[in-house]
Amino acid sequence: MTTLIFSHKSAENHDMGHGHPECPNRIKAVTRALEADRFKNLDKREAPLATIEQISRIHSQIYVEQIIDLVPQEGLHQIDPDTALCPGSGEAAMRACGAVVAAIDAIMAGESNSAFCAMRPPGHHAEPSRGMGFCLFNNIAVGVQHARIVHNLERVAIVDFDVHHGNGTQSAFWSEEDVFFASSHQYPFYPGTGSAKETGVGNICNVPLAEGTGSQHFRRKIEGTILPALEKFKPQLIFLSAGFDAHSRDPLANLHLEEEDFGWITSKLVDIAGEHCDAKIISSLEGGYDLTALPNCVTAHLTELVKAM
Ligand SMILES: [Zn+2]
Known part of the structure; x- marks a missing residue:
């Protein structure tokens, strides 16, 4: 049994225009990292299309159909700046949604414990009724609903270590006490939410990090907040919103994490998955905009994820 990788060529065909940081080259860099020798035995599968019904468990059907209708024949259609x-x-x-859904089906069928969804666009900024911040549909949230329904x-727990607040x-799980959502992120920063006071119905754990936060403080904060809260929640399945834009080289943010920090947090979460949920853990790519750092971070992340057992 080995870690599943879900990807699809279509992830290279979403192009928001010249110079946009959320660009097809991101997924090309990740794909090259996944082709490394150390990952040659992973179970690589094609990400299927999610259905409108599956996506509409989070987003309104009107919004989903609107996005699909707005896809232009040529050029770009802007949905936010x-x-x-x-x-x-x-x-x-x-x-990108279908990858997470397929990962859950495979893991629940006992085909593996862990999966990495190497797709884009990212999802964690997409709210139930609007896309924003490079995100159209909330891939992880769609997956969580599939797992529950x-x-x-x-x-079910979600840990989001992208540098931006999810x-x-x-918003999707604000009043759902059976879904634990934890996020570490630069704060104050885009998108403006994510203060520690935002706790939902006690199911949300926000860990704001000041600009310039580095490895040591990051690890201390995660160890003092998210990890114990996650253990206390005792999830049956852990989802990761795996963004790598808290890396020191990232052009969009100002935290100072390194590859090893992403390996470290992954290993801690894999340990908790091993303890509480038969090692079931699903990771989906979010941000990460430095094309050198991104593949190295994915390598560090996946090197730990494959140890889920
Ligand atoms: Zn981000």
């Missing part, structure tokens, strides 16, 4: 649709965006977005899981995921 940072986020646009191009002709390839609809398929990429539906497969189709596989009847009662306690406002979309928080």
Whole structure:
């Protein structure tokens, strides 16, 4: 049994225009990292399309259909100042959700314990009724609903270590006490949410980090907040919103983490998965915009994720 990797060529066809940091080269760099010798035995699968019904468990059906209708035949259709649709965006977005859904089905069928979804666009800023911040559909949130509704899981956790707060995921599960959402992020920063006072119905754990935060403080904060809260929650399945833009080289943010820090947090979460949920853990790519740091971070992340057992 080995870690599953879900990817699809369509992730390269979502292109928001020249110079946009959330670009097809990101996924090309990740794909090259996944081709390394150390990952040659992983179970690599194609990400299927999610259905409108699956995506509509989080987003309103009107919003989902609107996004699909707005996909242009050529050129770009802007949905917010940072986020646009191009002709390839609809398929990429539906497969980015489909990857997480397929990962859950495979893991619940006992085919593996762990999965990494190497897709884009990212998802964690997408709120139930609007996309924003490079995100169209909330891939992880769609997956969480699939796990709860189709596989009847009662306690599901999401840990989001992207440098930006996962406002979309928080908004989707704000009053769902059976879904634990933890996020570490630069704060104050885009998208503006994520203060430690935002706690939902006691199910949300925000860990704001000041600009310039480095490895030591990051690890101390995670050890003092998210990890004990996650242990206390005792999830049956852990989802990761795996963004790598807290890396010191990232052009969009100002935290100072290194590859090893992403390996470290992954190993801690894999340990908790081993303790509470038969090692079941699913990671989905979010941000990470330095094309040198991103593949190295993914390598560090996956090197620990494959140890889930
Ligand atoms: Zn981000």
